[in-house]
Amino acid sequence: MSTFIELDRISKHYGDNVVLENLSNKVTEGEFVTLVGASGCGKSTFLKLLLGTERVSSGQLLLDGQPIAEEPGPERGIVFQKYSVFPHLNVRENVALGLEFEQSASLGRLFGSERKQALEQADEWLEAVGLTQSLNQYPHELSGGMQQRLALAQALIKKPKVLLLDEPFGALDPGIRKDMHELVLGLWQKYHLTVFMVTHDLREGFHLGTRLWVFDKVRHDPHAANRFGSTITFDLPLVSKDAPLNPDDLDAISNQLSAAAAV
Amino acid sequence: MKKLINFQPSRALKTALGIIPFLLVLLVYQVGSDIRKAENEQDKLLPSFAEIAAAIDRMAFEPSRRTGEYLFWKDTKSSVVRLAKGISIAAAIGLIVGLMAGSIPIIAAPLNPLITAISLIPPLAILPVLFIVFGLGELSKVMLIVIGVSPFLVRDILQRTQELPREQLVKAQTLGGNSWQIILRVILPQILPRLIDAVRLSLGAAWLFLIAAEAIASTDGLGYRIFLVRRYMSMDVILPYVVWITFLAFATDLCLLKLSRIVFPWYHADK
Incomplete structure (x- = not known):
């Protein structure tokens, strides 16, 4: 290699x-x-x-x-020991944010069907890290381990090289x-x-x-x-x-x- | 018997203990008023509750003999409108300048010393300047509140912005966000509840500036009325006005807190 x-x-x-x-x-x-x-x-x-x-x-x-x-x-994706997730967004929004940044240059926010698609894509990654049960919760409602799962899903949706x-x-x-x-x-x-x-x-x-x-x-x-x-x-x-x-x-x-x- | 530092009063006891001091104050006032009235029927310094009630009735529920207006409500409306305008403008300045300076170092560099200097100017010292520049109308009163409160708001918001965990900003960058997107989606929403906190803290100062401006040059308003009737030693009007102002300040504070809890539940989660 x-x-x-x-x-x-x-x-x-x-x-x-x-x-x-x-x-x-x-x-x-x-x-x-x-x-x-x-x-x-x-x-x-x-x-x-x-x-x-x-x-x-x-x-x-x-x-x-x-x-x-x-x-x-x-x-380059990152997961820190803490503060990796955004407290003001729920679980799905936290993961979809990476897509919103990419697809909406001016506002960093998607609306309507585009938003729906981004959230659905987020759901797939949340399934991969085992957070399907908590899609609409906010980070403060999650345990430490679940927050780190969320941080992983957030990073992975961008398909980082490293x-x-x-x-x-x-x-x-x-x-x-x-x-x-x-x-x-x-x-x-x-x-x-x-x-x-x-x-x-x-x-x-x-x-x-x-x-x-x-x-x-x-x-x-x-x-x-x-x-x-x-x-x-x-x-x-x-x-x-x-x-x-x-x-x-x-x-x-x-x-x-x-x-x-x-x- | 538990140690005193471990003894937590129950909810009911806490409420009762909270009310007692207020009742005591009223009682002391009543006794003081009675003593003075016994000496001099005409005493104006500590009017009886009956006289105060009559004054409230006269100010709030009877039209003024001179203008036909309900003075108490007119004063309230004028003051609240001025306060709302002043606070809104100051909050907008605080949010925009504080957020930008807090997020973008190159904006903070020239602004920081200036804001520090401005915040050290005693606003009342430049009240005459405001009267000269903006005239004696509504604008100068609103401007006094703005000038008095916005430096504090700017500095507070700037600091709150810089206090957001660095990790979040790095994380947002690894998610592909540019400066503008990160300010809009990561920083701004987290700063809004902190702005409400800062506004709550600045309300006391805002009232101070409002009453000062009204006392000096105005034709209506709660502060104007208090200073007007002072000439006649009308404690029966001054005291209920002070209580009313206190209540308005308390109610505003409570409303802002409730609003913040409803709109930003995540912010109040771990407090």
Whole structure:
């Protein structure tokens, strides 16, 4: 498969504070990359580079051979941990909004039969994420898990080239989180999505990804913690979803993460 | 026995406790009035409830001997119309300027310092300027309310707009929205209930400016009447007028809250 997303010696720093340095990697279409690392390791910053809310300080981030746009756009979908859905729109309207933006340039709002069509299309995606029961409810009436399902449907209706997930299940109960894992895996397989997911849960990363990237610093300056940035220290291919975790890998990464947290 | 900080009064008890202070105030007034009347039958400072009732009857339910108008209702109408005009214009300015500046950084940059400076001008200090520029008619009274209230509304709406979660704006962009569409479909609908909140908070100030303008140059209005009858020490008219103004302010506030709850139920969900 050809390269879909390419990281070419990417660095990101804010003034003297180096967050990421020298990231180089390639991702092909359809991969599910999970990003893990200690707090402050730069995994979320990397996701922001992909999203377009931050720009690289040096190097190149290519999507389909083109430098990635420096502001968010419809080719990259996002689900945040929270605030991903619009509180003033009901479930169907939340999902249909993406179509309304596309089809009504001046008002961003559809009327009559066009609106009906958009809502029907929204219903299909809501069925895919299992929200058929709550079509006319408002987000505040939904549980945390249902809100995240809604955020997924919202993103998917735009058929993004890349789906970005920023700790999407971090605030959910363990039981619900498990359901969401199955849902995301199902959607990923069914719609051949390319997914980047930030998580602080190593097991979640192992379970969901086809690749696991660990972000960590390789160099430390004891006098200036921010002198050196993180890079990708592990790039584990996770070939089979059904194979049990390799305990050595898990241990090695766990050790590294706890060591990083201790520094 | 529960600790005091854990003791929640029941609904009935709460209502009763809420009414008691009002009854106490009335009682204290009655006693005070009686004491003064006992000393001097002609005392005007604390008129009896009977005198107040007579004054209300005279102002509200008998045509004025001079003009044939029902002064109380005429005053009410004039004041409410001025207030409504002033508040509406101020709210429109607050919404449009605040929303645009809050959503578009390049608009906020030149406006922000200016609005801060304007909001620091005491509106009453420029009341003479308004009278000179706009004359002594209705316009200058409405303008005083607008000038007094809109800087607050602009600043409040600007801040509320900037407080919307950044994630929502990013999300809207990933759904393909351009700036205009996002302002129209994501920001504006969420700002409207916050505008109602801001207007509710500014009502007190609006009344203050209205009464000040009416006191200085007017021929009718609730504020005008209070300051007119002050010359005759007519506390029997002033007191019911003050209560009436208070009631109008309370009713407006309540109506706005109810309206907001009906039109924007999602906004009041987690409060």
